[in-house]
Amino acid sequence: MAKVSVLVAVYNGETTLRRCLDSLLSQTHGDIEVLCVDDCSTDNSASLLDEYARRDNRIKVFRQPENRGQAVARNRGLAEATGDYVCFLDCDDRLSADALEKAVGVFESHRETDCVLLTVKTVEGEKEEDYPMSQFEVMTGYEAFVASLTWKIHGCYVTRTTLHKQFPYDDTCRSYSDDNTTRTHYYHSREVRCCEGVYYYYKNELSVTHKPSVRRFDYIRANESMKKQLVSFGVGEEVMRIYEKVRWLVLVDTYMFYFLNRKLLPAEDAKFGLNEMKRVWTTIETARIEPSLKRKFGYMPMRFSWKMFRLQEEIYFTLKKLTGRI
Numbered sequence: 001m002a003k004v005s006v007l008v009a010v011y012n013g014e015t016t017l018r019r020c021l022d023s024l025l026s027q028t029h030g031d032i033e034v035l036c037v038d039d040c041s042t043d044n045s046a047s048l049l050d051e052y053a054r055r056d057n058r059i060k061v062f063r064q065p066e067n068r069g070q071a072v073a074r075n076r077g078l079a080e081a082t083g084d085y086v087c088f089l090d091c092d093d094r095l096s097a098d099a100l101e102k103a104v105g106v107f108e109s110h111r112e113t114d115c116v117l118l119t120v121k122t123v124e125g126e127k128e129e130d131y132p133m134s135q136f137e138v139m140t141g142y143e144a145f146v147a148s149l150t151w152k153i154h155g156c157y158v159t160r161t162t163l164h165k166q167f168p169y170d171d172t173c174r175s176y177s178d179d180n181t182t183r184t185h186y187y188h189s190r191e192v193r194c195c196e197g198v199y200y201y202y203k204n205e206l207s208v209t210h211k212p213s214v215r216r217f218d219y220i221r222a223n224e225s226m227k228k229q230l231v232s233f234g235v236g237e238e239v240m241r242i243y244e245k246v247r248w249l250v251l252v253d254t255y256m257f258y259f260l261n262r263k264l265l266p267a268e269d270a271k272f273g274l275n276e277m278k279r280v281w282t283t284i285e286t287a288r289i290e291p292s293l294k295r296k297f298g299y300m301p302m303r304f305s306w307k308m309f310r311l312q313e314e315i316y317f318t319l320k321k322l323t324g325r326i
Contacts, residue, residue: 002031002058002082004031004032004085004087004103004158005032005033005077005080005085005086006032006034006035006087006088007081008021008024008077008088009073009074009088010039010041010049010073010091011038011041011045011091012041012042012043013043013092014043016093017048019092019094020089021034021059023200025052025056026097027095027097027100032058034058035062035080035081036053036059038061038064039068039070039072040063040065040066040067045091062077064076068171069171069173069174069175070169071174071177074178078168083161084107084160085104086161086164087100087157089199093199093202095200096199096200103116106195107158115144115185115189116192116195117157117192117193118158118195119131119197121198122203124202134152138193139191139193141186141190141192144192148183149183149246150242150246155182157182159189167188170184170222170226172221173218174215174218175215175218176219177218177221177222179226216273217276217277219254220247220250220276220280223246223247230243240288241288244284244289245288247280247284248289248293248301255313260326278306281303282303
């Protein structure tokens with residue numbers, strides 16, 4: 001048994017995989033297992049994983065019978081985890097050499113802590129930026145959960161394996177639903193703390209979040225799944241209002257994605273996305289959204305007519321594009 005289990009879901013990651021795995025094998029806390037799950041890659045990722053597994057027995061490789069997305073792949077690795085603590089590392093990212101040592105140190109100094117946030121640095125080319133988060137010493141799980149609803153705190157963290165196995169990754173959607181898992185972990189934590197170990201997040205222009213893809217519409221469906229979980233948790237009205245506003249803002253943002261990229265998407269994908277947005281538009285509880293937002297052009301629900309809502313969005317984003325604001 002290792003002290004820390006690291007989940008690495010891999011899909012066509014041959015260009016960055018060495019950087020990812022090298023950062024794990026060079027950890028100053030060496031008592032780790034690296035659980036790599038190849039999600040039916042079509043590049044040279046499988047061979048690279050085998051190469052690293054032969055080099056270091058801390059690396060274990062599993063292969064999915066079919067491509068089912070990151071959440072399912074991570075859950076495959078989670079099922080094999082034997083460590084006291086578990087975290088994920090995307091195959092195009094890396095950790096600082098002391099990241100896991102710092103996180104374990106926090107856990108061992110604070111027995112009530114269930115999640116430890118790493119320090120996140122976003123890397124784009126030669127430029128590094130810190131995640132815009134106010135540092136804190138400790139939050140209750142509920143405080144961290146509320147902060148995560150609007151991503152005042154991020155979702156790159158180490159957690160106790162018992163908690164993670166109780167609440168595995170939400171695989172409702174192929175993309176974005178892992179955000180729900182982060183929020184669930186925070187909600188069910190006794191304490192959440194930070195450490196100085198660094199998670200380097202590399203912006204990948206080919207990722208789902210950066211390229212035009214039908215998967216972008218998973219975001220609004222993942223939000224629906226989170227709302228159902230909030231209801232099951234029995235959270236109060238304040239939280240439900242916060243999250244319904246989040247759902248509304250994400251829906252408008254998704255329409256912007258559609259506005260900008262519909263000609264780049266296959267016709268059937270663009271049609272699917274439009275239908276998804278219409279379906280979610282009908283589910284928004286507008287009474288929970290503050291009046292000042294609902295009166296703002298571009299954000300008026302116009303529940304009396306989907307066509308009028310669409311016309312508003314088309315005018316709104318056309319004006320923003322003409323003025324160079326998108």
